[in-house]
Amino acid sequence: MAKIEQLNNKLHQNLRVKPNTDVSDLKEQNLLPLVIAEFASAAVEFPICFVQNPNNQRYQVVALMGIERGENLFVKEDKWDASYMPARYTHAPFGLLRNPDDDTQYGIAIDVEHTQVSETEGQALFTEDGEETEFLKKQKEAMAKYLEQEHITTLFAKELAEKEMLVTRNISVNIGEKRMSVDGVAMVDEEKLNNMSDEDFLELRKKGMLPSIYMHLNSMRQVNNLMKRKAAVLNNA
Numbered sequence: 001m002a003k004i005e006q007l008n009n010k011l012h013q014n015l016r017v018k019p020n021t022d023v024s025d026l027k028e029q030n031l032l033p034l035v036i037a038e039f040a041s042a043a044v045e046f047p048i049c050f051v052q053n054p055n056n057q058r059y060q061v062v063a064l065m066g067i068e069r070g071e072n073l074f075v076k077e078d079k080w081d082a083s084y085m086p087a088r089y090t091h092a093p094f095g096l097l098r099n100p101d102d103d104t105q106y107g108i109a110i111d112v113e114h115t116q117v118s119e120t121e122g123q124a125l126f127t128e129d130g131e132e133t134e135f136l137k138k139q140k141e142a143m144a145k146y147l148e149q150e151h152i153t154t155l156f157a158k159e160l161a162e163k164e165m166l167v168t169r170n171i172s173v174n175i176g177e178k179r180m181s182v183d184g185v186a187m188v189d190e191e192k193l194n195n196m197s198d199e200d201f202l203e204l205r206k207k208g209m210l211p212s213i214y215m216h217l218n219s220m221r222q223v224n225n226l227m228k229r230k231a232a233v234l235n236n237a
Contacts, residue, residue: 004110004111006097013126016124022079030065033062036212039216093110173227187216188216
């Protein structure tokens with residue numbers, strides 16, 4: 001059970017953070033959020049897709065982790081089985097708390113009940129004088145950069161949606177005699193992209209969106225990677 005507390009150099013002075021060796025909490029998540037800065041690394045492992053939030057109709061960028069709902073084919077025996085892990089999950093056990101008086105300001109929080117938190121093992125968060133260690137400073141910097149990237153990625157998805165460039169596809173695959181499909185994921189309509197006017201295409205280029213669009217499209221080849229992993233699971237069942 002998570003116990004989230006705002007990080008405090010007195011209350012948490014003795015806390016340490018161990019490396020993450022157990023990702024069992026991800027084994028039933030077949031969609032994990034991504035930001036644009038991750039596209040180059042993620043595209044060689046996972047299909048990068050878009051999913052629409054039914055509550056606000058906004059699109060979010062995600063990595064597709066499994067063919068069936070409730071499966072993550074990159075978690076094997078509670079270990080992460082890929083060369084890249086989506087950055088959000090490397091921040092554990094830390095998180096950000098929004099300032100209730102100013103929604104542009106955030107504080108850093110920690111889950112004191114997380115399996116990575118210890119008082120005897122791992123990286124210290126504070127010195128004996130209560131100063132932040134280099135480890136904690138780097139964690140905070142990484143999370144601040146990620147927050148900025150989340151905003152950029154949200155604008156990226158919003159722009160594509162407003163230009164009606166996202167189309168929902170059913171990804172269907174045959175594994176042996178079994179046919180499976182992933183529903184509700186969207187991708188850039190490549191035909192529409194290729195038939196854009198010069199003016200609209202130039203606008204995308206000026207906004208720096210084209211590299212991310214093409215990395216997303218190329219990443220869809222990783223559906224074959226998912227098929228291989230799923231076939232291995234079925235053969236070992």
